[in-house]
Amino acid sequence: MPRKLPMYKAISEAIAQEMERDENVFVMGEDIGAYGGIFGATSGLLEKFGPERVKDTPISESAFIGAALGAASKGMRPIVELMFVDFFGVAMDQIYNHIAKAHYMSGGQVKMPVVIMTAMGGGYSDAAQHSQCLYGLFAHVPGLKIVIPSNSYDAKGLMISAIRDDNPVMYFFHKGLMGLGWMPSPPEAAVEVPEEPYTVPIGEAKIVREGDDVTIVAVAKMVYEALWAAEELEKEGISAEVIDLRTLVPLDRKAILDSVKKTGRLVVVDEDYRSYGMSGEVIATVVENGVSLEVPPVRIAYPDVPVPYSRVLERYVLPDKEKIINAVKTII
Amino acid sequence: MAKLEEIPKETLLEIYKRMHKIRTYEETLAEWYYKEKSPRFDISAGPIPGELHLSSGQESAAVGVCMHLKPEDALIGTHRAHHFAIAKGVDLKKMTAEIFGKATGLSGGKGGHMHLFDAKYNFSCSGIVGASFPQAVGVGIAAKLKGEDYVAVAVGGDGAANQGTFHEALNLAAIWKLPVIFVIEDNSWAISVPKEKSTAVSKNSERAAAYGIPGVSVDGMDVIAVYEVAKEAIERARRGEGPSLIEIKVYRLRGHFEGDPQHYRPKEDLELAKQKDPLLNFEKMLLEKGIVTEEELNKIKEENIKEVQEAIDFAVNSPYPEPEEALKGVFAGGE
Numbered sequence: 001m002p003r004k005l006p007m008y009k010a011i012s013e014a015i016a017q018e019m020e021r022d023e024n025v026f027v028m029g030e031d032i033g034a035y036g037g038i039f040g041a042t043s044g045l046l047e048k049f050g051p052e053r054v055k056d057t058p059i060s061e062s063a064f065i066g067a068a069l070g071a072a073s074k075g076m077r078p079i080v081e082l083m084f085v086d087f088f089g090v091a092m093d094q095i096y097n098h099i100a101k102a103h104y105m106s107g108g109q110v111k112m113p114v115v116i117m118t119a120m121g122g123g124y125s126d127a128a129q130h131s132q133c134l135y136g137l138f139a140h141v142p143g144l145k146i147v148i149p150s151n152s153y154d155a156k157g158l159m160i161s162a163i164r165d166d167n168p169v170m171y172f173f174h175k176g177l178m179g180l181g182w183m184p185s186p187p188e189a190a191v192e193v194p195e196e197p198y199t200v201p202i203g204e205a206k207i208v209r210e211g212d213d214v215t216i217v218a219v220a221k222m223v224y225e226a227l228w229a230a231e232e233l234e235k236e237g238i239s240a241e242v243i244d245l246r247t248l249v250p251l252d253r254k255a256i257l258d259s260v261k262k263t264g265r266l267v268v269v270d271e272d273y274r275s276y277g278m279s280g281e282v283i284a285t286v287v288e289n290g291v292s293l294e295v296p297p298v299r300i301a302y303p304d305v306p307v308p309y310s311r312v313l314e315r316y317v318l319p320d321k322e323k324i325i326n327a328v329k330t331i332i
Numbered sequence: 333m334a335k336l337e338e339i340p341k342e343t344l345l346e347i348y349k350r351m352h353k354i355r356t357y358e359e360t361l362a363e364w365y366y367k368e369k370s371p372r373f374d375i376s377a378g379p380i381p382g383e384l385h386l387s388s389g390q391e392s393a394a395v396g397v398c399m400h401l402k403p404e405d406a407l408i409g410t411h412r413a414h415h416f417a418i419a420k421g422v423d424l425k426k427m428t429a430e431i432f433g434k435a436t437g438l439s440g441g442k443g444g445h446m447h448l449f450d451a452k453y454n455f456s457c458s459g460i461v462g463a464s465f466p467q468a469v470g471v472g473i474a475a476k477l478k479g480e481d482y483v484a485v486a487v488g489g490d491g492a493a494n495q496g497t498f499h500e501a502l503n504l505a506a507i508w509k510l511p512v513i514f515v516i517e518d519n520s521w522a523i524s525v526p527k528e529k530s531t532a533v534s535k536n537s538e539r540a541a542a543y544g545i546p547g548v549s550v551d552g553m554d555v556i557a558v559y560e561v562a563k564e565a566i567e568r569a570r571r572g573e574g575p576s577l578i579e580i581k582v583y584r585l586r587g588h589f590e591g592d593p594q595h596y597r598p599k600e601d602l603e604l605a606k607q608k609d610p611l612l613n614f615e616k617m618l619l620e621k622g623i624v625t626e627e628e629l630n631k632i633k634e635e636n637i638k639e640v641q642e643a644i645d646f647a648v649n650s651p652y653p654e655p656e657e658a659l660k661g662v663f664a665g666g667e
Binding site (some may be wrong): 059123315 | 342343372373374375376382383430431434437439440441442443444445446447458459460461490491494495496498522523524525529531573591595596610652653654655657659660662
């Protein structure tokens with residue numbers, strides 16, 4: 001019986017099914033118990049599995065994220081949530097110096113099957129400390145896999161893959177895609193989700209719309225902005241191909257290259273900061289592989305400014321459908 | 333209670349005025365927050381966008397402490413900081429305009445509700461839990477190096493006392509004998525996690541012992557008790573005798589943020605919070621002891637209501653910033 005789920009329910013269902021399958025899986029984080037996660041990603045878990053396996057934590061991120069390392073070293077498969085990616089600074093050492101590097105530094109003796117999940121994204125005036133994406137920052141560090149689903153089907157499948165992966169996986173969910181009552185979400189993000197467990201492979205991008213004239217690469221909420229732009233462009237006879245990367249590390253470079261070889265034009269849409277980030281990586285992939293473009297690539301990203309509070313300011317800097325349409329038109 | 337009579341009447345009226353102003357402000361903001369958010373609650377809609385953390389019920393902490401502070405003293409607050417901002421003297425109109433995202437706001441709309449900055453009154457706050465403690469240490473270092481006599485107050489919630497920053501900062505302030513007052517505003521909840529499930533000691537003031545500094549716990553239901561405890565700590569800091577830790581027990585009258593369904597919170601807890609109203613308690617005490625008359629209080633109330641309304645009007649009628657302003661101001665010394 002097909003049913004549509006919002007992303008937050010797809011994620012919590014994935015975790016519940018893995019907790020049932022494998023007793024080594026457990027969850028820790030702030031407000032993940034009685035509250036069910038501020039963004040709903042752990043809803044219903046406390047009732048099902050109790051407080052020993054669904055652990056509400058103090059606001060002590062260094063401690064509980066570092067503890068994920070210790071638990072993983074003894075064969076557990078911890079999932080830790082920190083509600084906003086913006087807060088990771090306080091636990092960064094445990095993430096980038098320890099969890100990310102333990103396997104490498106130990107010569108492969110130690111495995112780190114840790115999932116770190118966190119909310120990202122703005123667009124609702126939560127300002128500079130609660131609206132960032134920052135995935136580029138984590139993707140920069142060797143040893144962390146980075147997944148970013150854009151719909152509930154991928155959200156469930158990628159979460160199950162992340163839990164079963166023997167490496168640390170950072171699982172980013174965009175607040176504006178979760179389908180929460182208080183945070184509007186594009187209806188397209190809530191798609192049919194099978195009841196049984198399934199995996200979506202980490203490291204495979206998806207062509208979410210085929211086209212011939214230009215390739216638009218995006219993740220998370222920007223996938224929808226790109227799709228809406230492509231619809232408009234179609235009316236003007238421009239055929240855009242839209243790629244949802246789904247995973248930043250490992251990056252599906254082949255999907256990007258194949259598409260760009262076909263279209264000869266590239267636009268990258270990135271809600272993370274512009275410089276030194278995902279958009280640069282995608283373009284470097286194309287350049288390094290010697291794919292010649294008809295025109296120089298364009299990136300539409302968050303300019304290198306902190307996220308402003310006032311709605312008019314934030315809208316000005318946030319990438320959106322209109323900016324994508326304009327960018328495509330400048331290169332066609 | 334004996335101390336009440338020893339405090340000048342003007343001081344008591346000022347304490348009342350500030351507490352009532354905070355309550356009036358917060359409850360008025362709440363009304364504005366829900367405008368254009370119905371029938372469906374949408375965090376991004378309405379005249380006040382984003383999250384809103386109100387401080388109703390916690391007025392005594394802010395007023396009891398800030399009554400002893402001068403503009404040059406620093407106060408570094410949390411994500412829930414309106415009460416401290418008002419008690420510290422931050423311009424109400426500019427603060428309100430900032431919360432409404434307007435060009436006339438404290439930061440021209442860039443900071444917003446959780447990031448209020450007023451350099452004139454040495455006030456700032458942050459959306460990151462536990463961020464205030466080390467920053468106050470730095471203010472204390474500056475005071476010492478410059479040979480000036482200002483102090484720094486760092487405010488955090490009971491949840492913040494489990495952050496590494498709290499412990500590291502207390503130790504630094506203690507070894508360097510800095511003029512810093514660490515205030516833990518204990519409302520028993522770190523969003524949905526109750527204090528007894530997050531904190532190994534029942535009183536955070538006990539943690540002061542680990543750093544060899546004084547630690548006092550005080551009932552925020554009684555603003556005069558807070559006033560007295562804060563006075564001692566701040567005077568001690570000004571005398572160069574080093575830091576103190578004050579835990580103030582308060583009750584959060586509203587949710588963690590506006591729109592919080594609070595399904596994690598037992599009904600009894602909310603009822604208890606309503607009974608433990610420091611503003612009503614203080615008002616009752618002043619009247620019962622015959623220190624003030626109803627008329628005097630009514631006059632203050634009217635003035636506050638007027639001032640809050642003027643601040644709201646100023647914010648509502650102010651223009652939004654020019655969109656291009658978003659790209660300016662990342663670095664000092666140029667665009």
